[in-house]
Amino acid sequence: MSTYDRRVKRLTISDIAERAGVSIGAVSFALNGRPGVSEATRSRILSIAAEMGWRPNAAARGLSESRAHTVGLVIARSADTLGVEPFFMKFIAGLESELALTRTALLLQVVPDHPRSIEAICDWWAERRVDGLIVMDLWADDARLPLLESMRIPAVLVGRPRPDGGMPAVWSDDAAAVTEAVDFLVGLGHQRIARVAGLPALEHTQVRTAAFHAAMARHGLAPVAVVDTDYTWAAGAEATRALLAAADRPTAITFDNDVMATAGVSVARQLGVGVPHELSIIAGDDSQLCEMVFPTLTALSRDVQAYGAHTARTLLRLLNGGAPQSFQDATARLVPRESTAPC
Amino acid sequence: MSTYDRRVKRLTISDIAERAGVSIGAVSFALNGRPGVSEATRSRILSIAAEMGWRPNAAARGLSESRAHTVGLVIARSADTLGVEPFFMKFIAGLESELALTRTALLLQVVPDHPRSIEAICDWWAERRVDGLIVMDLWADDARLPLLESMRIPAVLVGRPRPDGGMPAVWSDDAAAVTEAVDFLVGLGHQRIARVAGLPALEHTQVRTAAFHAAMARHGLAPVAVVDTDYTWAAGAEATRALLAAADRPTAITFDNDVMATAGVSVARQLGVGVPHELSIIAGDDSQLCEMVFPTLTALSRDVQAYGAHTARTLLRLLNGGAPQSFQDATARLVPRESTAPC
DNA sequence: ACGTGGGGACCGTGTACTGAG
DNA sequence: CCTCAGTACACGGTCCCCACG
Numbered sequence: 001m002s003t004y005d006r007r008v009k010r011l012t013i014s015d016i017a018e019r020a021g022v023s024i025g026a027v028s029f030a031l032n033g034r035p036g037v038s039e040a041t042r043s044r045i046l047s048i049a050a051e052m053g054w055r056p057n058a059a060a061r062g063l064s065e066s067r068a069h070t071v072g073l074v075i076a077r078s079a080d081t082l083g084v085e086p087f088f089m090k091f092i093a094g095l096e097s098e099l100a101l102t103r104t105a106l107l108l109q110v111v112p113d114h115p116r117s118i119e120a121i122c123d124w125w126a127e128r129r130v131d132g133l134i135v136m137d138l139w140a141d142d143a144r145l146p147l148l149e150s151m152r153i154p155a156v157l158v159g160r161p162r163p164d165g166g167m168p169a170v171w172s173d174d175a176a177a178v179t180e181a182v183d184f185l186v187g188l189g190h191q192r193i194a195r196v197a198g199l200p201a202l203e204h205t206q207v208r209t210a211a212f213h214a215a216m217a218r219h220g221l222a223p224v225a226v227v228d229t230d231y232t233w234a235a236g237a238e239a240t241r242a243l244l245a246a247a248d249r250p251t252a253i254t255f256d257n258d259v260m261a262t263a264g265v266s267v268a269r270q271l272g273v274g275v276p277h278e279l280s281i282i283a284g285d286d287s288q289l290c291e292m293v294f295p296t297l298t299a300l301s302r303d304v305q306a307y308g309a310h311t312a313r314t315l316l317r318l319l320n321g322g323a324p325q326s327f328q329d330a331t332a333r334l335v336p337r338e339s340t341a342p343c
Numbered sequence: 344m345s346t347y348d349r350r351v352k353r354l355t356i357s358d359i360a361e362r363a364g365v366s367i368g369a370v371s372f373a374l375n376g377r378p379g380v381s382e383a384t385r386s387r388i389l390s391i392a393a394e395m396g397w398r399p400n401a402a403a404r405g406l407s408e409s410r411a412h413t414v415g416l417v418i419a420r421s422a423d424t425l426g427v428e429p430f431f432m433k434f435i436a437g438l439e440s441e442l443a444l445t446r447t448a449l450l451l452q453v454v455p456d457h458p459r460s461i462e463a464i465c466d467w468w469a470e471r472r473v474d475g476l477i478v479m480d481l482w483a484d485d486a487r488l489p490l491l492e493s494m495r496i497p498a499v500l501v502g503r504p505r506p507d508g509g510m511p512a513v514w515s516d517d518a519a520a521v522t523e524a525v526d527f528l529v530g531l532g533h534q535r536i537a538r539v540a541g542l543p544a545l546e547h548t549q550v551r552t553a554a555f556h557a558a559m560a561r562h563g564l565a566p567v568a569v570v571d572t573d574y575t576w577a578a579g580a581e582a583t584r585a586l587l588a589a590a591d592r593p594t595a596i597t598f599d600n601d602v603m604a605t606a607g608v609s610v611a612r613q614l615g616v617g618v619p620h621e622l623s624i625i626a627g628d629d630s631q632l633c634e635m636v637f638p639t640l641t642a643l644s645r646d647v648q649a650y651g652a653h654t655a656r657t658l659l660r661l662l663n664g665g666a667p668q669s670f671q672d673a674t675a676r677l678v679p680r681e682s683t684a685p686c
Numbered sequence: 687a688c689g690t691g692g693g694g695a696c697c698g699t700g701t702a703c704t705g706a707g
Numbered sequence: 708c709c710t711c712a713g714t715a716c717a718c719g720g721t722c723c724c725c726a727c728g
Contacts, residue, residue, distance in 0.1 A: 013719065024720080054469070060720035061719080062720090063400070064696075088432065128353070288576050355698055400697085
């Protein structure tokens, strides 16, 4: 016999019905705000339910409604890189602030790679554990999208909308943000600018890289280099080392996240390259980290929590029968700090 | 009419039964490995189920078994501090590596304070969304514990076991780790040592502070100061500034996490105090962050993912009817880096 | 005819009980 | 009499149909 007996009698709707002297159907109607009960009965039932602390059993409700009142988020990254990226926790907090309003739960799965992410999605869907999904870290040619479409799984994409518009997306104009960073550096007199990019398979990396080339070209400049990485500190350090060792050393580098920008500062210091006077640095994500290093980092900043909240709202609208409707969030804005200076 | 029709016909157990030419009872027995079906029938049913990609409906199973196959994790911290602490994501990844083995899902909730954490727990339990809980950030006098006991909610504590032993706990010897740090500093010749602690309401902060006093006393030393904080970078910076401005400035400071230690390095530099030659610094958590700053931080390091995995395993054992059995994880070990030097 | 509330089918699984070979 | 499979009901809600005043 276990310490915890699963078979303890728990409060059900019939307890409420009995206590109120009505049928369970009446209780159900009263609680869901449907017509069919008088206002007096409804309020009596509601106060009894509240008093007894009754809440509908999620499994029973889910079975009856064919709705789990739960959405899923699968994150496909190694735990190491996840940990240092403040982005995810902030995003999740934003998601939940919105989900809580409709009593929708969030199921989370952290898996190391894409195949296992697909596996997790299929499992959740087959078991009807989730009503819909939030899909992050979109690849340029993402195997999950055809899967989601063919299985008709409601989902919101965190990233650019697809041309066909079948799924809603929540996104911000990465290209404009990158352009602002380039314009800012050129305005300071920089001509030799390099970009340390994130995972090349990710769509937004490609968008940003294209925008970087375009912005440079508009100023009649050629990029010193664009280096692909995996977002880690080590990769950022190595990229910086290579860039600073080359003959045509850049006078400014933009990094695709804050972690790598920090690595860049660190490497520059080791090599005796002064930041910002000999090298300007811009971080592609903003977080407390950017204010924790010396010099503090000029960064592209956005409200990540709001981003998460908008994502949740977009998914909920879809689940409630709304047509797929994408949402463009605010563009990241440049926050100048100490790591950038005139050239 | 919505794009997504919730009423699409989905595979159920009766589809499998029909296809196999048996009753649904036989299918259920076959899939759950119970006696009552012949081996030939069982394997035939299993292969048909696998071929059709059938998975039991979680709501139906949960309703029938009175078990959600889901556990909950409530994190009560502001999104800001959560973001910079790599600890949580690593811990979650560790939890899930273990939960996935038994197909148990993880429900996550991030709330800003304790009362709302209690609210979330009550909601989940009343709705039977979870079978058990993982309780982190224990307070010395934690209002959640009596609640969990009175409602008989299975839970595992991440922290020291309670004297009564009613709930299993997963913990590591914080006192020993702090002692090792003090011994290390004293071994380097330090006499004036200060401690920048975390949230004073948290139990493990109190344990560490007590251990700090004891270890110092054993060496015949009096602490320069023990400063309570809220774990944020700003608090760490302020504490460091105060300590370094005082007449009896410490020659070494231990910080309760990596973020504040980073702040300490930053403030020391601003004040022209050389690290490590004039000031040694030890970080109480280890992460990539400790290797991202200059000088790199000597830290108390542990395998946080394994910690999460052990926690999940302990909870699952309890849920499967095992007696509450606590688990002492490995003690954090000191990893010397560049931020500590002889005095 | 209309507002109100009772009775019961149904959602998909798990699992006693029952009965046939 | 023992093995295997079929039937029936429980789990706790939602929601439709219909009786009653």
